[in-house]
Amino acid sequence: MLSRVAETIYWMARYMERTDGMLQVMRTSYISSQDDIKDFSWKQLLNTYGSGLSKDEIIKIEKDTPKVFDYIILDKMNATSAFNNITQARENARAIQDHITKEVWQCLNNYYHFIREPETESQLRNGDPVTAIDLLIQNGLLFTGTIKNTMTRDEGYTFLYLGKFLERAILTVDIIRIKLNEIEPEEFKLSEARELRYLLYSLFGYEIYMKTYKGNFSTSQVLELVLYNNYFPHSVLYSLNQLNKYFERLKPESLPENYEELEFLIGKSLNNVKYSDLEAENLKMVNQFLLQTRKDLIEIGNSFSRYYFGNT
């Protein structure tokens, strides 16, 4: 397969996964902002999802929810907005139309036209933002399902899933970091910090947590789920295991020396996560672990770019 095609399909998946993750975080944060007695600020998320807003600009809009939605979801000038992610993914799909199915293309094309509709915009600005975001998320789910149901299990499919799970692992690590750092130090010792709930909501993990831990809330159990649970599709370990599984499929299609480079990096990150021993109370240690994991994941991305996509 052409390196460019592989890279294009891999990034298409990354953009779409990023959009899904981001929308869910926005949805959860919005709900939490409504149900909050403390002064809610979008600062943290503007820092994460905004591309190059200055401190002053952030201070200006951090409390203005419609403006924040505009900026993070719809703004054409914000390179990392959901709108631009979807537009990019669609451009990528266009460039490799002969490597994806017509259904996948049409589904993504519809999603693109949906986010451009004036109705979506007005619902988000003046109506019920949750409904608007839900509809966007549904489009994303349809896209995921269409891929699963229609695409050939070839090299392109493998690269698509490599992009998806690498992005998901990075997203999960980021959200855990954001939410943990939002917890006030005195709250940390309490059994039920609200941020923990919203962390679970942001990762689509609330229900599975309740089922697994029968309503007992503790930081260490939440971390156990979002980091290590291998049945929870948004946990870091699950994402890394999937990444590893799809990567192994590449073996016959790869140059042995390139394969070894990536095999080493993926194996290392996987085992670093799998055999880590975290004390949930030690926030500094958790933070350090998350930062290291993130660094490893970025390194994996860079190595794909170098060894498989021919970017030097």
Add this chain to the structure above:
Amino acid sequence: MKEYSLLKSYQEQHNVWDEMFSSSGIRSSYRNFVSAIEDLSVTEMNHKDELAKKLFMSQGITFTVYSSGEGIEKIFPFDIVPRIIENQEWKVIEAGIKQRLKALNIFLKDIYHLQFIIKDGIIPAQLIYSCPYFLREMINVDVPFDIYTHVAGVDLIRDGDGSFYVLEDNLRTPSGVSYMLENRSITYRIFPDLLPKNKVRSVKDYPDLLYKNLLSIANRQISDPTVVLLTPGIYNSAYFEHTTLARLMGIELVEGRDLVVDNHFVYMKTTKGLKKVDVIYRRVDDEFFDPLVFRPDSALGVPGIYYAYRKGNVAIVNAMGNGVADDKAIYTYVPDMIRYYLNEEPILKNVPTYHLSDVDNQQYVFENMSQMVIKKTNESGGYGMLIGNSASEEEMETFKKAIIADPRSFIAQPIISLSSTPCYINGVLQPRRVDLRPFALCGPDGIDIVPGGLTRVALREGSLVVNSSQGGGSKDTWVLD
């Protein structure tokens, strides 16, 4: 003949050849078709028209117009009434194009090698050397099988007397063949059974023939040559055609950045490392093809590919430097080339052309400007053109000034009226002007022309410009057996 309501408003036009009507009624080639649709109601016809549009849209047969940074998908307008050509007529067209391409191919070989045609005084050297598309880099470069014009899309028009004229030879990167294929696939959906009943010859062999020709020019020592199609990318207006052809031939669609040249061999970058490329069907123009040799600011090309080509390590379709034979001033000499190289009389006529560097010609053209078409010698796509009978005084003055400043870059031709065919517009059949672009493939085994081609139609009433960039559409083209 029944009085057919759809045809009621079909007006006869003076001095225009109509493809469907002669003075004595419907031509024999159209009779079957007309009898099949004459009982259809307006609703049924509208339904067919709608269906055709829907099929184009849902199959993504669109081109993208970029405005304010966002892409808008548009369909290339399609008219449901086919253009029909008798077999006898087609035979003349086929023979004429073959003859022309044979001569043009020899001309290109000659002009880039020994230049007998200049030495024998048939074409003035000045005309050749002043052509910006004459590439000195191609002098003494040997191309596989001496073939330069692998793919040509010759533009033909029909004057009031019914005879065909060649307007352009399009020997560089002619496009439109995917519309020939798609238009046919739409026609059998909207007019079931009509194609076999009329004994319309098939055009579906085109991709197979093209692939066979591409394979056959690869180096003989390679058992399984790698053929790729090089596209300028998704922003090119013909990108749809590039993906379609690559898909139909089952070859890789590459962009310039996918290719690298190492030690004068061309490779494509794959996830498994570099893979050697043997044949490139390129849809990138000469000047963008190799930034080391031609335009240094081109990001569409492949650095060093010219040297790989020169060494014979890669075959390129079409050859570089073909633009010299496409120049509208050199076009005038094609009949002379046919006589000179082949010792034959040209089968297809050229449109009479005035070179404006000649003072007498210039004066004559200026005096009769309202009956002339003035064209820039190196432009295509309907740009850089003035049609005398519809131009304003101001436009004429601008052209006059430009011509006096640089007479070599302009030619003038009398206005050829272009034949008309019926088009289904607003519920009735109306005459609109058409041209015809058959696609010819030259390979080591000879020249193949798929029976049919692209009929482009000027959808604006009275317009003579058929280019898609200027409001033109297309029709399916039937060649009867």
